[in-house]
Amino acid sequence: MALQGVDLIVERGEFVALIGPNGSGKSTLARHFNGLLLPTAGRVWIDGLLTSDPRHLWQVRQRVGMVFQNPESQLVASTVEEDVAFGPENHALPPEEIRRRVDDALNIVGLLDYRTHPPQMLSGGQKQLVAIAGALATCPACIVFDEPTSMLDPPGRRQVLETIARLNAEESLTVVMITQSMDEAAAARRVLVMSGGRIVMDAPPTEVFEQGERLRALGLDLPPAVEIAHRLRDQGMVLPRGLLTVEALARALC
Amino acid sequence: MNLLLPGMYVATDSALHRLDPRVKMGAALLFTTLPFAAPGLRSTLLILAFVVVVTLLSAAPLSALLRTLGTVFWVGFFMFFFYLFTTPGRLLIALGNVTVTWEGLLSGATQIYRLCLLVIVGAILTFTTSPSQLAHGVEALLRPLARLGLPVRELVMVLTIALRFVPTFFDEIDKIAKAQQARGIDVFSRNPLRRARNWIPMYVPIFVSAFRRAEELATAMEARGFRGARHRTRLRQLRLTRRDLMASLIVLAVGLAVIGLERLG
Amino acid sequence: MLIQVEHLVHTYAPGTPLERMALRGVSVEIGAGERVGILGPTGSGKSTLVQHVAGLLVPTAGRILLDGVAAHERTAVASARRRRVGLAFQYPEAQIFEQTVFREVAFGPRNLGLEESEVAIRVRWALEVVGLDTTVMQERVPFTLSGGEMRRVALASILAMQPEVLILDEPTAGLDPRGRRGLLDRVQAWQEETGLTLILVSHSLEELARVVERVVVLEGGKVIADGAVRRVLSDAQLLRAAGLDVPQPVALLQALREAGWSVRTDRMLPEETAAEIARAWRCLEGRA
Numbered sequence: 001m002a003l004q005g006v007d008l009i010v011e012r013g014e015f016v017a018l019i020g021p022n023g024s025g026k027s028t029l030a031r032h033f034n035g036l037l038l039p040t041a042g043r044v045w046i047d048g049l050l051t052s053d054p055r056h057l058w059q060v061r062q063r064v065g066m067v068f069q070n071p072e073s074q075l076v077a078s079t080v081e082e083d084v085a086f087g088p089e090n091h092a093l094p095p096e097e098i099r100r101r102v103d104d105a106l107n108i109v110g111l112l113d114y115r116t117h118p119p120q121m122l123s124g125g126q127k128q129l130v131a132i133a134g135a136l137a138t139c140p141a142c143i144v145f146d147e148p149t150s151m152l153d154p155p156g157r158r159q160v161l162e163t164i165a166r167l168n169a170e171e172s173l174t175v176v177m178i179t180q181s182m183d184e185a186a187a188a189r190r191v192l193v194m195s196g197g198r199i200v201m202d203a204p205p206t207e208v209f210e211q212g213e214r215l216r217a218l219g220l221d222l223p224p225a226v227e228i229a230h231r232l233r234d235q236g237m238v239l240p241r242g243l244l245t246v247e248a249l250a251r252a253l254c
Numbered sequence: 255m256n257l258l259l260p261g262m263y264v265a266t267d268s269a270l271h272r273l274d275p276r277v278k279m280g281a282a283l284l285f286t287t288l289p290f291a292a293p294g295l296r297s298t299l300l301i302l303a304f305v306v307v308v309t310l311l312s313a314a315p316l317s318a319l320l321r322t323l324g325t326v327f328w329v330g331f332f333m334f335f336f337y338l339f340t341t342p343g344r345l346l347i348a349l350g351n352v353t354v355t356w357e358g359l360l361s362g363a364t365q366i367y368r369l370c371l372l373v374i375v376g377a378i379l380t381f382t383t384s385p386s387q388l389a390h391g392v393e394a395l396l397r398p399l400a401r402l403g404l405p406v407r408e409l410v411m412v413l414t415i416a417l418r419f420v421p422t423f424f425d426e427i428d429k430i431a432k433a434q435q436a437r438g439i440d441v442f443s444r445n446p447l448r449r450a451r452n453w454i455p456m457y458v459p460i461f462v463s464a465f466r467r468a469e470e471l472a473t474a475m476e477a478r479g480f481r482g483a484r485h486r487t488r489l490r491q492l493r494l495t496r497r498d499l500m501a502s503l504i505v506l507a508v509g510l511a512v513i514g515l516e517r518l519g
Numbered sequence: 520m521l522i523q524v525e526h527l528v529h530t531y532a533p534g535t536p537l538e539r540m541a542l543r544g545v546s547v548e549i550g551a552g553e554r555v556g557i558l559g560p561t562g563s564g565k566s567t568l569v570q571h572v573a574g575l576l577v578p579t580a581g582r583i584l585l586d587g588v589a590a591h592e593r594t595a596v597a598s599a600r601r602r603r604v605g606l607a608f609q610y611p612e613a614q615i616f617e618q619t620v621f622r623e624v625a626f627g628p629r630n631l632g633l634e635e636s637e638v639a640i641r642v643r644w645a646l647e648v649v650g651l652d653t654t655v656m657q658e659r660v661p662f663t664l665s666g667g668e669m670r671r672v673a674l675a676s677i678l679a680m681q682p683e684v685l686i687l688d689e690p691t692a693g694l695d696p697r698g699r700r701g702l703l704d705r706v707q708a709w710q711e712e713t714g715l716t717l718i719l720v721s722h723s724l725e726e727l728a729r730v731v732e733r734v735v736v737l738e739g740g741k742v743i744a745d746g747a748v749r750r751v752l753s754d755a756q757l758l759r760a761a762g763l764d765v766p767q768p769v770a771l772l773q774a775l776r777e778a779g780w781s782v783r784t785d786r787m788l789p790e791e792t793a794a795e796i797a798r799a800w801r802c803l804e805g806r807a
Contacts, residue, residue: 021695021696021697022665022667022694022695022698023665034477036476058479061477061478061479065477065478068470068474070470072467073466073470073471073474074471075418076418076471076474076475077414077418078384078385078414078417078418079384081489082386082490085488086478086480087478087479088487089488089489090478090479090480090481090486092485092486092487095488095490098489099489102489123561124561131474135478138478150692150693151692151693153560153561153722154560154722154763155560155561155762156561180693180694182696219696219697220695220696221696224789225771227789227793228789228792228793228796231793231797232793232796235794235797237796237797237800246767246770246771246774247774249771250778253778254774254775430614432570432575432608433606433608433611435575436573436606436608437614437627437676437677437680438602438627438630438631455614455626457616458615458616458617459613459615459616462616462662463613
């Protein structure tokens with residue numbers, strides 16, 4: 001049983017990180033958000049639409065996009081613009097509308113100049129941006145990211161994370177991001193920790209990462225800044241709570 | 255990505271690149287079958303002249319064309335000698351039991367010519383037409399068959415996706431080959447028999463990888479609203495322009511001229 | 520085993536439009552028992568370099584010697600040297616093909632031509648090193664295992680060949696934090712127990728700081744730094760110029776130093792960083 005009774009509400013515009021050891025049910029849960037998986041028991045509503053209702057499934061998938069871990073395995077077409085057009089084409093939109101959406105989406109992720117390039121020639125980070133543009137082209141309210149940076153090098157990671165943050169801040173896109181990186185989770189506004197098919201913690205990152213012992217017991221880590229801050233407090237230094245980044249820690253010390 | 259397949263599409267801007275794929279495919283079909291209907295010398299020269307002009311208009315580099323010809327070198331080689339030695343007719347040379355006739359020489363040369371024409375015309379087609387345009391063209395040309403119940407759109411989609419994954423799989427195979435090589439088997443052995451046997455530890459990982467990718471891709475397609483190839487619209491539509499009509503007329507005219515020359519003697 | 524890389528040049532697809540010079544004259548020497556990290560941005564030539572060490576590629580120019588023998592030669596001597604080098608690629612579970620864990624791990628030793636009894640001993644040993652229960656795992660089908668377990672099986676299959684030089688290319692990619700820690704601990708334990716050479720290619724500066732003693736930094740096919748891990752990874756200017764991240768603890772210590780604290784910037788493991796900051800703070804408090 002991959003999920004053992006999950007109750008969750010995510011509001012429009014939230015930036016949620018979903019963390020947990022392998023096998024805790026993160027990917028399984030995420031795939032319920034767009035109806036790729038349907039509940040054995042219980043229900044999932046997206047904007048009031050039931051995912052298990054076949055009449056609503058395609059609307060659900062229009063509203064909740066998904067970007068996966070492997071950049072290569074998401075690319076369908078042999079040019080960037082055709083790949084981004086895949087979603088709108090599936091929704092049988094008229095060609096002029098598809099054109100507009102493709103150009104808008106590519107513009108938002110900054111790849112408009114690469115329209116006619118073969119996606120296989122792009123870097124890993126750029127490929128993920130193409131996947132993100134493809135998800136944006138259906139004008140979703142939310143995008144679920146399943147470890148989008150796992151297979152990328154540091155520059156690619158930064159490109160993708162900056163884009164995701166910008167989409168949340170500027171376009172009010174609801175973001176649910178599964179990640180194995182505690183640094184990435186620390187950048188979210190809400191962190192869900194899963195273990196054994198349940199959500200065991202649901203709080204802002206400042207609160208979640210205060211519980212170092214508990215996270216370690218669950219098989220997780222702390223962001224380096226948090227770990228250093230903990231150790232400094234153990235040695236008697238007085239530091240404010242909720243320091244997540246090196247910058248914040250440096251400011252607190254000086 | 256490290257592999258440049260001969261005849262692969264290169265996105266330059268030539269007169270041919272701008273033509274509708276259906277026109278190009280129709281012309282290619284015409285000019286590869288015409289030699290069979292028009293084997294005479296003058297018609298052959300006209301065909302060759304036309305192909306040369308088209309080649310120049312396609313901006314295809316000579317080296318690339320030569321490399322595509324190179325892929326059929328051995329086929330051509332054996333075909334030539336087969337026809338050379340087995341066609342009956344007027345004797346040219348006799349070496350013991352083996353006879354070479356004038357007709358044999360002509361036959362062999364004709365086969366080589368047809369083969370090269372086929373390869374060159376095909377190469378120019380794939381060089382000037384992107385994979386998606388080709389798919390579009392094939393789909394458009396096969397559309398009448400869809401009315402007979404053939405799943406044309408699905409087949410074309412399968413074809414395009416398969417083509418798009420070819421470079422990906424080349425890379426994957428290379429990686430797996432190196433990994434197994436590092437574990438002690440000589441994957442790159444020069445002995446073809448040994449190489450065939452040494453590839454056994456490659457087949458399973460390659461298949462597993464292919465299936466995994468297929469599943470990941472199918473999931474991604476589903477997540478993006480895919481529910482079958484029917485009822486989908488397309489970003490780009492094929493539209494015939496005046497240039498396409500002109501090109502078609504020219505092609506037809508040359509074709510008729512070839513037939514005409516053939517009839518005249 | 521002594522590894523000598525001398526002015527190594529490697530060009531992929533020479534003479535074609537896709538020609539690319541991946542290594543532009545790399546010279547490095549790695550002695551027996553060293554723990555060396557290889558760091559560099561994507562495209563810097565890391566994978567190409569380690570493939571040369573394993574004898575999988577032929578140099579375009581320059582040479583790479585394993586105990587004095589060119590690594591790529593098709594002679595019995597060179598072949599014997601190559602067998603003493605083990606290389607695990609990224610996502611090594613992709614190479615798994617056998618129907619049982621035992622057969623998969625035994626594949627390498629069998630290719631070495633060892634007796635079955637010796638093969639069995641090595642398989643058991645290798646599975647223990649990576650932390651898998653031999654009795655439970657031996658007959659399992661590798662494809663039914665979890666991703667982390669498959670990763671360990673793949674590594675065990677390399678370890679079972681008992682290489683004198685173990686090269687790992689991003690061994691913890693895609694693992695969860697516990698999986699990462701577990702694997703690195705075991706690799707470290709293996710290296711300490713056997714005293715053999717370890718070459719670790721990684722993007723993770725924390726991993727390098729913890730596991731290796733020396734780091735070679737590649738950029739654009741050239742070596743731009745080669746020295747003690749603490750010295751190289753605390754050279755923020757060099758790292759940034761190469762397009763690499765600076766380890767977070769180092770960034771923190773540098774920020775403090777710029778604010779006037781007297782801290783060493785090469786204390787890059789979190790426990791060391793904390794100790795260093797605490798020490799400097801006590802100094803400041805003492806003086807105040």
